[in-house]
Amino acid sequence: MLVCCKLHISESRNKAALESIEAASKIMHGVRMINKFEDETYNRVGYTLVFQLPPNSFSDVCPLKDAAFAMVKSALEAIDLNTHSGTHPRLGVVDHICFHPLTDTSLEQTAKLARSLAADIGTKLGVPTFLFGAAHDKGRTLDSIRRELGYFRPNADGHTWFGGPNSQYLPLRPDEGPSHVDPSKGVVVIGSTRWVGYYNVPIFTTNISAVRKIATLISERGGGLPSVQAVALAHGEGAFEIACNLLEPDKAGGDQVQIEVERLAQEEGMVIGKGYFTDLSLDKIINTFLESRDSSIDH
Structure with missing residues (x-):
């Protein structure tokens, strides 16, 4: 447990x-x-x-x-x-x-x-x-x-x-x-x-209106991917991120978000980067804990 x-x-x-x-x-x-x-x-x-x-x-x-x-x-x-x-x-x-x-x-x-x-x-x-x-x-x-x-x-x-x-x-x-x-x-x-996943996709542009539009279209709230919440946030000089909460990763995961952001960004003529998770996967977290627990027991 x-x-x-x-x-x-x-x-x-x-x-x-x-x-x-x-x-x-x-x-x-x-x-x-x-x-x-x-x-x-x-x-x-x-x-x-x-x-x-x-x-x-x-x-x-x-x-x-x-x-x-x-x-x-x-x-x-x-x-x-x-x-x-x-x-x-x-x-x-x-x-x-x-x-x-x-x-x-x-x-x-x-x-x-x-x-x-x-x-x-x-x-x-x-x-x-x-x-x-x-x-x-x-x-x-x-x-x-x-x-x-x-x-x-x-x-x-x-x-x-x-x-x-x-x-x-x-x-x-x-x-x-x-x-x-x-x-x-x-x-x-x-x-x-x-379990909730957190996945961010970089977009290299200064056009915040276009990035916000993509965030809306990605979100379930805006008619996009199921169980996805997204917001556009500034992230460095000339760059933004689509920061996503994946409320049900089995329904819509990072790969699906990446594909959809790429499609929408391409329509706007914007360059995007490879997205990333801000935490380990559910399985990785469980396995890491069990390995650390077993290691401490061995010692």
Whole structure:
């Protein structure tokens, strides 16, 4: 019974902050960091943690949840959102956390961990926290929360996001924590879903309107690929990316996204690069964890 926790933190340039966050992840026995993905332009880092639950475990007491809480606490202490900027949107210092069931773990088990972590962050750290997916009683989606909180609208010149939510008072009531925002911390969004893939495709152009059009046409919301969410983000000088969430990779995976972006970009006369995943595959994550666990047992 394996469970995965992905944490996306709005920082990649402050190495001292990242070191303290990563040190916090190591305090709980059995929790392993399987992957780390940093993006300097987005000023964002993603961590993938995995833990093996005891058989028939239905408790919200879990070292993985405790490790995630320690990382959140460390991030909030080390990072000031007021001084943060990047080309990836964000709602908080800890922008997004999601628990995924692996192997024989159930979605309800991971949802319980997400709800428990949200309660701890809201009450102990005093940060407004929102639930999505199986962790929310009505199955609210991550993108619906983001839209209501203005996630997809740059709040600085050009294509840059600076700081967090513009208003101290939230238009959406948090599930845990206060209803007002500390601008240095922002909010946290926590959920539980089936496996989600993240796939980005570079497009070398300065025509943001054309790139946004492609992002819309790729998305299921715009009549494109099923279970794909896409957004156009600046990524370096004269370049953008179509950043995709693959909500059901078996329905539409990275290969299909790549082919469709290439087709649409060609119609616009634009050059694109080879896309990439920002995390390991589901099978690779499971195998990497099992190999690291078995190696530690052997020693």
